[in-house]
Amino acid sequence: MLVDDRVGAVGGIDTALRILSAGFKGAGYNVEFFSFFKAPENPSFEIARKVPYIFREQVYNLQYSHKILWTSSAKLKKIVKKAWRLYADLRMLLYILPRRKGHIFVFTNFASAEAAVSSIKLIRRLGGDSLFIHQMHMAFDSEYIQSLLPSVEKRLLDVFDEILMLTRQDAESASKYFGQEIGFIENPILQSENVQSIVAEKRGATISCITRFTYQKRLELAISAFDAIAHDFPQWTLNIYGEGADRDKLATLIESSKNKHQILLNGPVDSKTAMQIWEKTDLNLMSSRFEGLPMTILEAASCATPTVATPCSPGLNQFVEGAGFLADNDTQVALEEALKQAMTSPELREAKARQGLSKIAENSVEKIVEKWEKIFHTISVERNR
Structure with missing residues (x-):
């Protein structure tokens, strides 16, 4: 059971789940998807069931989007918040309860994992033997994860059978923080079938x-950063x-550039189209504030x-240092310099591309599924001791 807040929504986790699910099916597993929200349709997925859900932080927004509640007393708002949360928790429990035995739940989104804590605790008391695993898809030292520590993530550590990261x-970092060993499994990736012929042909300017x-x-x-050097x-x-x-903000910025x-500012694309774009593109540009091990750099x-x-x-830095062009810091000037280096030399781009192909060989679907199966086996053995 692969769980995310919006299964089927276009994005990196969507791509990782699609590839991982195919790998699990190939290894003999029955795979279902558990989505909290009704997501955009994606033909790559067969969504087993969609469970409407309101996360804790969204209850606040729900209250204040309704005029009656907005003008109500603080006591009434508090009652509504608790009532909605109880209703949402009940729906969660009714979904997981029939699957309390013989299932493996892999949560790839923190909010989804946190929302399941109460249900998992109850299932444990009822003697359920299903496995519950949470994999953080964000760097442990990122501002997002750090804002959740210490109470929330430690609570997950107490409830889930395993907490995993994306990179060593x-x-x-997580092991040092929690005082116990935390494992990791990278995202899987499929290599383009025509990649060897593509490498030498990349002499464009996109x-x-x-x-x-x-x-x-x-x-x-x-x-x-691009606009500052584009005239050259x-x-x-x-x-x-x-x-x-x-x-809208980005469109305004581009218009004033x-x-x-x-x-060019375009609309969203699905995973298949994204791969077609990467085959014809010379460089991928990322300027994120924080990440884990982004699928976009692997794709x-x-x-x-x-x-x-x-x-x-850490994951992105290590990968891009050897197989790309990593800015010295997160300033615009540093990103401009990295762009200039990459745009100036097609020979260097080709060398970096070949290093990237060598690196992602370790992220093949077969190798990643083997790592997951080892985790499943280890948890089961420890439970039966």
Whole structure:
């Protein structure tokens, strides 16, 4: 049972789940998807059941979006919040309860994992033997995860059978923090079938960003850095694909840019289209504030497209240092310099692309599924002692 808040929504976790589910099926598992919200349809997924849910932080927004509640007393607001949470917890329990035996739940989203805590505790008391695993898809040292510590993540540690990270560096940081060993499993990736012929053919002038338009992704930095040097590289274009709350702000920024004719703001794309874009793109550009081990750099690397990025997580930093162009720091000037280095030399881009292909060989679906199966086996053995 693969769990996320929006199974089927276009994004990195969607891609990872799609690839991982195919790997599990190939290994003989029955795979279902548990989504909290009704997500955009994605033909790559067969969503077993959609469970409407309101997370804790969204209860507040729910209350104040209704005029009657907004004008109500603090006591009434508190009652409504508790009542809605109880209702939501009941729906969660009714979904998990029939699956309390013989299932493996893999939660890939923190909010989803946190929302299941009460139900998992009850299932434990009822003698359920299903496994519950939470994999953090964000760098442990990121501002997002650090804002949740210490109480929330420690509570998950007490309830879930296993907490996993995406990279060795994050696992080491988490182990030190929690005072116990925390493991890690990387995201799986499929290599483009035509990759060997693609490597030598990449002599174009296209930079792409495929991402969400949110605070985390900080696309304004990518746009400003490219615009600052675009006049020296008139043949190059920056193509941005995605959707999100910052779309209007980004559109306004592009419109005011000196070289706006070289910057294109496009809509979101699905995983299949993303791979087609990476096959024809010369560089991937990332300017995030924080990340884990982003699928976008693995997907790009699988199509011989090196990444230019700001240093925003241990996993990303390690990968891009050897197989891409890592800015010295997260300033615009540093990102401009990294872009210049990448855009100036097609030979260096090809060398970085080949290093990327070598690195992602360790992220093959078969190897990643083997790692998951070892985790499943270890948990089961420890339970039966």
